[in-house]
Amino acid sequence: MKRTKAGLTAELIEEISREKGEPKWMLEQRLRSLEAFRRLPMPRFGPDLSEVDFDEIFYYLRTVEPVTSWDELPEEIKRTFEELGLPEAERKALAGLGAQVDSEVVYRSILEEVRAQGVIFTPMEEAVRDYPELVREHFMRVIPPEDNKFAALHGAVWSGGTFVWVPEGVEVAIPLQAYFRMQTQGVGQFEHTLIVAEPGSSVHYIEGCSAPRYSKVALHSGMVEIVAKEGAHVRFTTIQNWSRNVYNLNNKRAVAYAGATVDWVSGSLGSKVTMLYPSTVLAGKGARTENLSFSFARDGQWLDLGAKAIHLAPDTSSRLISRSVVKGKAKNVFRGKLFVAPEARGAKGHVECSTLLLSPEAETETIPTLDVRNHDVEVGHEATVGRISREQLFYLMSRGLEEAEAMSLIVNGFVSPILKEIPFEYAIELKRLLEMSFTEAIG
């Protein structure tokens, strides 16, 4: 097992870079990010992050050596992945699968016919080595390290993640998936995902994640950058089920060029604190984005979520939709942000957030920001907050449903417009997670 000392120093960054055998530009990029990290303030909004101690985190941890088949993995990890259904999903429904444990990708596969189409699907480190021009052109250009403190931190210590490149006109018919596992107590995980879709191509990428629960705070600060060139279609789905000691502070942003479509689908169930605001820069005429978010915050969680659409070109459109369920003493925030530039004539934008509160102590806040700089636009915003009344609950129970069953029926109904958008197998899995969380929450 390769493990660096806890804490964040230039020596540590150099050690990580040396360990990975990186080119000089990447080391420089890391050091520049460290500079920015030291300079930038913590976020001035959202949840309390004072528990995150940057000196206590292990920034790099190679727990398991990479393997080429599931059988070679250590028994415990193998069993975990089997319980998560990864080998089965790989056989049945995926064009490619990558699995990361702590800092490094330990397993990766790609269907032969997808490889034959010229698609690149590879761990980020290998991409830095094998496709230097392609990576250098885009890496942290969509989100520069100076963007915010956690982007800077990520830029300094990133490790693992995936590079996806889809050649012009190629449609990857079934999804690619990545799975992230934080296995070791006190570890930080900072995987970097970069997807470049050439003109007219399409790809669906799914990421899932989990961790065993430890008493110590863990930090996950991943970054996703998407470049959708002219007419390309990228769909990015995340199902987040981190354990309740994880601070999940991510940066996700896409650039959509003319006629391109970027869809974000995010399911946030786990973590202690999440800050997640997937954004799309609509940079070319007619670019579109849809951002579907659903979340389930329970006792002690603060899920600070949002979506951003930045309309920079004419006839661009965006739909930011959120459905949140809050139970017990938990908080859910949704920040829906539309920016429409003076040039973006004919832009259409719609923000819609609905929240369902399952307990009196549950808290919710929706914070829409509509910054519109021209008159030839159609923008709208809607927010609703509902509660399950005792009357509704009794009504369902008087027909033979137990309380947990009644609750999950209502909750499932509430999130169904978004579950519909998730591939079937994952929607089933999500329903199962929701139902499980009800029986555990009530029983």
Place this chain on the structure above:
Amino acid sequence: MAILEVRDLIVSVEGNRILNGVSFALEKGRVHALMGPNGSGKSTLAFALAGHPDYTVEGGQILLESEDITRLPAYERARRGLFLGFQYPPEVEGVKLREFLRLAAANCHAPFCEFQKLYLESLTYFRMEELGERELNVGFSGGEKKRSELLQMRVLRPKVALLDEPDSGVDVDALRLIAAGIEEAARLGSAVLLITHYPRILEHLPLSRIFVLDEGKIVKEGGPELAWEIERRGYEAVRG
């Protein structure tokens, strides 16, 4: 033999005693009417029998097929064959009527294939074809909500159906459908307790008994003629 027997039931809500010792029995395959002025405790009785947690049973017993169900949670009572048709059915957004009823039927041991058939047939029976894929009571008119309750009863085939004013605020056509649904349920063996203010609906039903509730007690019992007497002379006079 009585299928549901209520003995000396005392019920309070938020610390206020509403029912002061109510006793009666329901027979299989028969319709029983419960009448009484507004606020006399009819809905309270129905909720207490169905197991609403806000309605505290302070005394007495509820026996379903001789089994004491007084302390069972609502869903257990439902699974044993008790059904409550609500006076004001709540709207439940996001939940499909069909999906909900399928779950309810499965919990009450109805096989799936039978459910499909019975559901479609019952939609037709109550002229609710357009509502079959809608969300549970959401945006339903008053009359549609009442028919939705009857539809649910028809699909679940309860042993005991407590129907709280299914005939209030519905038009004549809907009234005819609702009366037919009640008649059919009794014919198929359900014991029905029908809470109503109108003698008309009772005319074509296999009515065995009318109970009159006032101030939390049954103050009078009688045959069908009692309903018309109440209609003509009011509760005051009848109570005597």
